[in-house]
Amino acid sequence: MQRSFSSYNNNHSQHLNYNAADPGIVSYLNIGKDHMEGGVEERAFSMFLVGKGVGSHVIDGKPKDVHEKQLHFVFSGQDSNWALNEDKGLEIDTLHLSETVFETFGSYLKYPFSHYMKVGAITLTEESFEKFKYEFMNIAEELEDRQGGLLTAEFRLKVIMLMLSREIYKMHYEKRMDSACLLSRFITLVFENFREHRDVKFYADELAVTTNYLNILCNKHLDKTATAIINRELLAEIKQYLIASNLSIKELATLMHFRSVSSFHTFFKKNTGLTPKDFQNKYMGTDISTTISEDLS
Structure with a gap:
């Protein structure tokens, strides 16, 4: 697993590297212009915070103008091609999460x-x-403070992701306030109730709409069914407990309000392709405090 934080600033350079054999596998570096220009298929989820810079950034063939006070983000597997004017000055902070960490x-x-x-x-x-x-x-x-800072860094990663979601909300949904407000309320309800309530009807009733209308809105604006959104939060929570807690599978099934261990097993395998035990064994060597891992996919 590789995770790196890079500060791109043409006036500054430093390198801090941890041994790749270390469980944390964290590296920091300041990179030069040659690392930003040209085409590459991203192998990580990457965010680029542009403090200063002029040029273009083409993602999967779609050009984006580059200017100051921007945040660019590229997912694993996307083609990313930068063309920057170094004469205008460059200051770009980047944060990269490997596919495993992005999960x-x-x-x-x-x-x-x-x-x-x-x-x-x-x-x-x-x-x-x-x-x-x-x-x-x-x-x-x-993250450099490997003893005391990793848990705080884990919290900051969560904050950054939520901040990005907030910016997308402001950009995409505030212009469609009726649908956006309803979807925002739906997502909030899911966060609060997904352990106890997995039936779309519960949420539709709370929102005073039909299940069909709620699904139409979710499909139209979120590209997912309402059930998929509920299940995503539930799976994220289950995975976190499987890796981070000492609960037995039976105890976890009860905590998540499944009627039986069998139904819990069926739900998890249907959505992940793995049994809860197989998933737990696969990630058993992962130490959350040192790898910043809760496996919320």
């Missing part, structure tokens, strides 16, 4: 990944930019 924190992106992929880049207000900058820079310091 952990990806669920904090509260809308379907397809929405983020379509957008690719957003222009931030001064206030939002400074908030992202603060989190980016502090995460580097805290």
Whole structure:
């Protein structure tokens, strides 16, 4: 597993590397212009916070103008091609999460990944930019403090993902307030009730709409069914407990309000392709405090 935080600044250079054999496998570096230009298929989820820079960034063939106070984001498997004007000055902080780590924190992106992929880049207000900058820079310091800072860095990764979701909400959904408000209320209800309530009818009743209408809205604006959104949160929670807790499978099934261990087993395998025990064994060597891992896919 590889995870790196990179600060791109043409006036500054430093390198901090941990041994690749270390469980944390964390590396930091300042990269030069040759690392940003050209085409590459991303092997990580990457965020680029542009403090200063002019040029273009083509993601999967779609060009995005590059200018200051922007956040660009590229998913694993997407083609990313940068062309930057170095004469204009460059200051780009980047945060990269490997595919494994992204499985952990990806669920904090509260809308379907397809929405983020379509957008690719957003222009931030001064206030939002400074908030992202603060989190980016502090995460580097805290991950360097391998003894005491990793848990705080884990929290910051969650915050960054939620901040990105908030920016997407402001950009995409505030213009469609009726549908957006209902979907926002639905997602909030899911966060609060997914352990006890997995039936779409419960949420539709709470929102005073039909299940069919709720599904239509979810499919139209989130590219997922209402059930898929509920199940995603439930699976994220289950995976976290499987890795991080000492609960037995039976205890976890009870905690998540499944009627039996058998139904819990069937639900998990249907949605992940693995039994709960197989999933637990696969990630048993993962130490959350040192790898920043909760496997929230």
